[in-house]
Amino acid sequence: MASLKLEHVKKVYDKNVVAVHDFNLEIKDKEFIVFVGPSGCGKSTTLRMIAGLEDISDGTLTIGDRVVNDVEPKDRDIAMVFQNYALYPHITVYENMAFSLRLRKMSNEEVHRRVCQAAEILGITEYLARKPKNLSGGQRQRVAIGRAIVREPQVFLMDEPLSNLDAKLRNQMRAEIILLRKRIDTTFIYVTHDQTEAMTLGDRIVIMKDGYIQQVGTPQEVFETPRNLFVAGFIGSPQMNFLKAKLVKASDGYQAELYGIKVPLSEEKCAKLAKKGVGSQDVILGVRPEHTMLSFDGNANTIEGTLRVNEMMGSELHLHVDLADGTSVILRIPTLELTEAQRASLAYGSKLRFTFPEKVAQLFDPKSEESLLF
Amino acid sequence: MAEKNTLAAQPKLRSKKGHERRTNGTIYTVLTIMSIIWLVPFVFLVLQSFRSYKLEKGGMVDYLLPKHFSLDNYAFLFEGSNFFSWCGKAILVGLIVAAAATLLIHLCGKALDKREGEDKGARILMIGGSLLVAFAALVALTAALQGFALAGKAGTLLIALALFMLVGFLMAKVYLKQDSKLLRSIPGYVVEDKHEGAKKLCTLALEFLVLSIIIQHMLAPMTASQYVRWYINTLTIALFTAVLQTAIVLSVSYALSRLRFKGRKLIMNSVLVLGLFPGFLTMITLYFLLKQLGLTQANAVPGLILIYCASSGMGYYISKGFFDTIPKSLDESARIDGATRFQVFLKIIMPLAKPIVIYTVLMAFMAPWGDYVFASYVAFGDPKGYNVAVGLYNWVNTNDFQNYFTRFCAGGVLVAVPITALFLALQKYYVEGVTGGAVKG
Numbered sequence: 001m002a003s004l005k006l007e008h009v010k011k012v013y014d015k016n017v018v019a020v021h022d023f024n025l026e027i028k029d030k031e032f033i034v035f036v037g038p039s040g041c042g043k044s045t046t047l048r049m050i051a052g053l054e055d056i057s058d059g060t061l062t063i064g065d066r067v068v069n070d071v072e073p074k075d076r077d078i079a080m081v082f083q084n085y086a087l088y089p090h091i092t093v094y095e096n097m098a099f100s101l102r103l104r105k106m107s108n109e110e111v112h113r114r115v116c117q118a119a120e121i122l123g124i125t126e127y128l129a130r131k132p133k134n135l136s137g138g139q140r141q142r143v144a145i146g147r148a149i150v151r152e153p154q155v156f157l158m159d160e161p162l163s164n165l166d167a168k169l170r171n172q173m174r175a176e177i178i179l180l181r182k183r184i185d186t187t188f189i190y191v192t193h194d195q196t197e198a199m200t201l202g203d204r205i206v207i208m209k210d211g212y213i214q215q216v217g218t219p220q221e222v223f224e225t226p227r228n229l230f231v232a233g234f235i236g237s238p239q240m241n242f243l244k245a246k247l248v249k250a251s252d253g254y255q256a257e258l259y260g261i262k263v264p265l266s267e268e269k270c271a272k273l274a275k276k277g278v279g280s281q282d283v284i285l286g287v288r289p290e291h292t293m294l295s296f297d298g299n300a301n302t303i304e305g306t307l308r309v310n311e312m313m314g315s316e317l318h319l320h321v322d323l324a325d326g327t328s329v330i331l332r333i334p335t336l337e338l339t340e341a342q343r344a345s346l347a348y349g350s351k352l353r354f355t356f357p358e359k360v361a362q363l364f365d366p367k368s369e370e371s372l373l374f
Numbered sequence: 375m376a377e378k379n380t381l382a383a384q385p386k387l388r389s390k391k392g393h394e395r396r397t398n399g400t401i402y403t404v405l406t407i408m409s410i411i412w413l414v415p416f417v418f419l420v421l422q423s424f425r426s427y428k429l430e431k432g433g434m435v436d437y438l439l440p441k442h443f444s445l446d447n448y449a450f451l452f453e454g455s456n457f458f459s460w461c462g463k464a465i466l467v468g469l470i471v472a473a474a475a476t477l478l479i480h481l482c483g484k485a486l487d488k489r490e491g492e493d494k495g496a497r498i499l500m501i502g503g504s505l506l507v508a509f510a511a512l513v514a515l516t517a518a519l520q521g522f523a524l525a526g527k528a529g530t531l532l533i534a535l536a537l538f539m540l541v542g543f544l545m546a547k548v549y550l551k552q553d554s555k556l557l558r559s560i561p562g563y564v565v566e567d568k569h570e571g572a573k574k575l576c577t578l579a580l581e582f583l584v585l586s587i588i589i590q591h592m593l594a595p596m597t598a599s600q601y602v603r604w605y606i607n608t609l610t611i612a613l614f615t616a617v618l619q620t621a622i623v624l625s626v627s628y629a630l631s632r633l634r635f636k637g638r639k640l641i642m643n644s645v646l647v648l649g650l651f652p653g654f655l656t657m658i659t660l661y662f663l664l665k666q667l668g669l670t671q672a673n674a675v676p677g678l679i680l681i682y683c684a685s686s687g688m689g690y691y692i693s694k695g696f697f698d699t700i701p702k703s704l705d706e707s708a709r710i711d712g713a714t715r716f717q718v719f720l721k722i723i724m725p726l727a728k729p730i731v732i733y734t735v736l737m738a739f740m741a742p743w744g745d746y747v748f749a750s751y752v753a754f755g756d757p758k759g760y761n762v763a764v765g766l767y768n769w770v771n772t773n774d775f776q777n778y779f780t781r782f783c784a785g786g787v788l789v790a791v792p793i794t795a796l797f798l799a800l801q802k803y804y805v806e807g808v809t810g811g812a813v814k815g
Contacts, residue, residue, distance in 0.1 A: 053706050074712040086707035090725040099721075100711035147711070 002077075002154040002187060003029045004050070008059035011045050011211075019045045021211045023059070032181060032188040034202035036195060037234070042211040044159055047191045051080050051157055063155060074103075079148035080157040083164060085140045087132040087147070093119075094128040097147045118146040121183060138169045145177075149184055158190045162197065174200060195235050199223070207231050225362075229369040232286050232362055238318065240362070241292075241329040245285040247278065247363065247372075254278075256285055256361065259303045259323060263358055272373050273363075283372065286362035289318070289332035295353045296342055302353040305329065310346055321352065423447055423783035434776060447784035451601040460596035468586035476579040600757060601785055604765040607675050608789070611761060612743045614679045619686040619738035624731065626687040628719055631697035632705060645688050653685070654747055661751055674752045674759030681752070682742045689737075696730040697723065729806035736800055743793055762789050 004027040011020040020042040027033050035043035048054040050061060052073035060067050068076050079100075087096050094115055101111045119125045122142040132140055141161060148156060161177075162170045174197060181188060181201075192198055198205050199219045207214045207222060207230075215227040226232035232240045245258035253270040256263045263285075265273070295302040305321035308328070317338075319331040331354055335343075346352065363372040418438065425440030427447055452458070598606060630642060660681060664670050669677030700723060708718045724731065742749075746763040753759030760768070766785045769778040797804070 051706075051710055053709070073706075073709045074714070078710060080707065080710045082703045082707055084701065084703055086701065086703035088704065088708070088722055099708070099713075103712040103717065147707075151711075 002064040003027060004155060004187065004189075005062040006046075006050075006059065007062075009046070009049060009056055009061060010058035011042070011049060011054060012057040019211055020049070023213060025206060025213070025216065027187060027189065030185050030187055032190065032201060032203045033206060034198040034204070035189065035191045035206045035208060036193065036198035037208035037214075039193060040210075041208040043191045043193075043206075043208050046208075047080075047157055047159055047189060050155070050189060051078055052076050077154045078157055079151050079153035079155075080159065081141075081144045081148050081161045083160040085132070085144040085164070087140060087143055089132055092129055092131055093124065093135070093143050093146075096132065096143060097128075097150050100147070100151050114150045114152075115146075118150045121149070121180070122146045137165050138173065141165060141173060145180065149180075152184075153186065155187045155189065156184075158188065160192055161190075163192070163194070177201060195237065199235070205235075207234060209234075225371070225374065226286075227371050227374050229284065229286075229364050232364070232371075236288055236290075238289050238330045238332065240286045240288050242364075243285045243287065243323075243327065243329065244325070244366075245283050245363075247273075247281050247283045249278070249280045256283065256363070258285060259325075261301045261303060261355075263361065265361075266358060269363075269373060276372060278372055282366055284364040284366050286364060287329075287356045287360060289330040291360040292329075292331040292333070292354050292356050294331070294333055294338075294342070295355050296345075299353070299355070302355040304351060304353050307346060307348060307350050307352055310348065317346070319346065319352075321354070419783050420787055422780050423787045425780050427777055427780045430780075431776065447781045448788075450781050451599065451785060451788065453599050454597070455599035455602045456597050457599075457602055464587045464591070465583075468583040471586045472579040472582035475582045476575055480575060600765065601762075603758065604760050604762045605788070607759065608743060608761040608763075610675055611678050611682070611749075612739050615682040615742045616735050616739040618679070618683045620731065620734045622683060622686045623689055623734050623738070624693055624724075624727075625719070627690040627693035627697055628723060630690055631694045632702070645690070649688050657748075657751060660748075664752060670752050670759070671754065671756035672758045674749070674756070677752050678742065678745075678749055678761070681748055682738075682745075686738070693727070693730045693734055696727055700726055729803045732800055732803035733806070736796065736804055739796070740793060743789075 004025075006023050006025045006027075009020065009023040010018070012018050023042075023046055025033075035046060037043050045054060049056050050063075052068070052071065056069050061069055063076060063078070087093075088099065091099070097115045097118060098111045101114060106114075115128070116125070119128055122145060124139060124142050124146060127135060127139055127143070132143065135143065141164075144161070158177075162173050165173060178201065190197075190201055202219060204216060204218055205222050206216050209230050215222055215231045217225075222231060222235050226235060226240075229242070233242070243258050245256045248255050248257055253267070254265045254273050256265060303323065305323045307319055308322050309318075309320035311318035311320070312335075314335070316335055317331075317333045319333060321329050321331060323329060338346075364370065365372055421438065421440060424443045424445070424447070425435075426442050426444035427450065429442050429444070429446075430440065596602075630638060661670065664677045664680070667677070669680065704722055704726075705718050708722045709715075713721065742761075744763065745761070746767065749761040750764045750767070753761070753764060757765065757768070762785065766782050766789075769775070769785075770782045772778065
């Protein structure tokens with residue numbers, strides 16, 4: 001139960017490899033923060049610096065109102081769940097969970113009370129007498145979480161806790177973490193490379209790349225208003241389509257032109273662009289696959305493409321479409337909205353037309369890769 | 375078609391089997407011959423040790439089997455020593471004390487279990503009280519058996535008391551923690567390790583037995599013959615070296631495996647290069663250094679312990695390799711859980727590295743046990759400081775070597791017994807230790 005403050009935190013490994021550049025973030029008390037990014041982006045390093053497992057090369061880290069740069073991990077009052085569980089193999093689940101409490105010289109009764117309580121929350125009471133090697137992956141993960149919650153720590157750190165589980169178990173554990181979070185209301189920092197986990201778990205998401213923070217925001221913010229091309233591409237699955245377009249400035253506003261269609265932009269967007277002083281220029285227009293619509297009525301203001309792959313996902317179709325200039329886009333079309341005839345027409349190599357609503361379009365500068373609407 | 379194929383394949387299979395049998399036969403024959411050749415000297419040595427030095431001639435005889443099997447040689451080794459009666463007494467006292475103390479602690483634990491939640495002071499009082507009673511019993515028993523004037527031994531007694539209380543208290547604590555009522559309330563607790571309680575009690579009893587013998591030794595040291603003295607010297611050197619060297623080797627390996635400090639690579643490389651020089655290059659220097667410290671001749675035992683332990687950190691390779699295979703996240707997890715580096719080492723790494731610990735102890739014990747080179751020059755000229763190897767060599771290096779030869783053999787057999795037993799008992803760990811560094815995942 002504490003707030004965290006990272007100011008200008010930097011990590012330099014020897015031989016001058018910079019893993020994290022100038023990391024600034026304020027984490028509120030009882031907030032669930034998710035660090036997300038591709039591997040090697042510095043998210044785990046940042047977490048390990050918060051845990052005290054890595055030295056902080058520069059900057060200050062404050063937990064509560066205490067600067068903890070040089071505080072040993074054991075004195076930071078944090079708990080951490082590791083990707084490979086890191087359960088102590090030679091002692092029982094009970095002793096695994098009691099380990100930290102025993103080190104704190106807690107009385108046997110108190111240890112027992114806490115361990116049993118945590119075991120009950122996680123549903124592992126019947127495994128308490130087993131050794132970790134006799135547990136399944138999901139059970140081990142629960143024990144690892146249990147070992148962290150018995151301590152009632154100020155900050156709860158989780159380093160890709162679900163990535164060793166199979167897909168089904170992962171979804172189940174994700175839901176359990178959401179429930180767990182409701183029961184033990186404390187500050188969480190969660191590291192993952194999976195944007196689904198980030199979106200579903202986080203109060204706020206920190207998207208990182210190459211040691212820099214790309215964007216910090218609620219899941220909705222980063223989904224709807226990505227700050228740059230990287231964030232736009234990273235959040236959402238399948239990833240956002242990027243189309244080459246021309247931004248044309250007219251007297252009454254802006255419009256985007258691409259593949260022979262004209263998309264007049266809304267007043268809100270125009271105001272933002274005008275405020276930035278953007279003139280006519282090349283832009284990259286981003287549209288999420290789920291925001292596209294097929295057009296069967298021969299409307300001329302639609303983009304034409306050739307269907308290359310048709311993936312049937314059950315409730316929806318993923319259509320991989322090649323445009324005239326060879327750009328590949330993905331369309332996500334709900335199956336229910338299509339008639340039998342329309343579905344039948346979506347054969348390999350067939351021509352199709354699609355469009356998208358203006359309000360979902362994102363505009364990016366091709367050179368700086370920054371969003372023009374931010 | 376298929377049937378034909380199987381039919382055609384059968385004779386081939388049979389010939390393959392025959393071939394295998396022939397190969398195995400050859401291998402077994404060769405191995406048997408080799409082991410016979412290898413065993414002959416040992417059998418010969420054992421046989422010689424049973425040939426009386428009083429009735430038959432010493433080394434120069436033209437027959438293999440002794441004409442009179444006798445224990446004369448062994449008797450000679452213990453001549454003038456009260457070894458057997460001393461051991462008998464020590465073990466008897468030890469057993470009685472161990473049984474009494476263990477029972478007391480067991481009952482004490484049971485009583486405490488029933489009053490779960492009682493305050494700490496009461497616990498300490500109960501454990502301490504029972505230990506005091508156990509100690510009083512020990513003193514009374516020893517006094518009765520030895521007929522000793524205890525007044526003059528106040529200092530020894532005080533040390534013994536401290537030792538006894540310390541070990542006893544630690545053991546009692548462990549015992550109580552493991553067998554507490556709380557743990558037994560967990561579903562499935564009994565299933566995991568049925569004999570946990572019994573095992574703990576056995577260890578407890580063993581600790582008390584050893585302790586009692588140590589106290590016995592402090593109160594009434596045995597009178598030693600020459601051979602017994604050498605044997606005790608060797609045992610002392612080997613035990614101390616085993617403990618110290620293991621501690622040093624394991625901590626060096628752990629540090630090199632886990633900590634990243636400046637000069638780590640340099641240390642590892644220079645140790646590798648230094649290790650290429652044979653140890654006895656430093657012999658002369660070491661002798662003069664020890665001489666200046668007064669650790670030669672009669673004081674050779676501590677001097678030798680110093681020599682054997684001095685460079686033991688250099689043998690870190692195997693255990694470092696083993697530690698490297700234990701995931702680092704275990705260390706990290708324990709450190710976040712609140713353990714210091716030392717606690718991580720002791721509570722997490724040591725239990726996981728059991729094979730390598732045993733391997734290291736075994737190696738550290740065996741080297742000084744059979745060493746001749748260092749022992750011969752550090753103790754040079756004073757039989758009080760000899761170890762068994764040097765002492766026995768001096769027997770067959772005298773003018774009367776003929777006569778001493780069978781006694782030499784008997785001495786050799788007695789030296790071989792403990793190390794053989796140790797090796798057979800710990801063979802499993804030895805193999806795990808040798809291969810563990812490379813394979814264990």
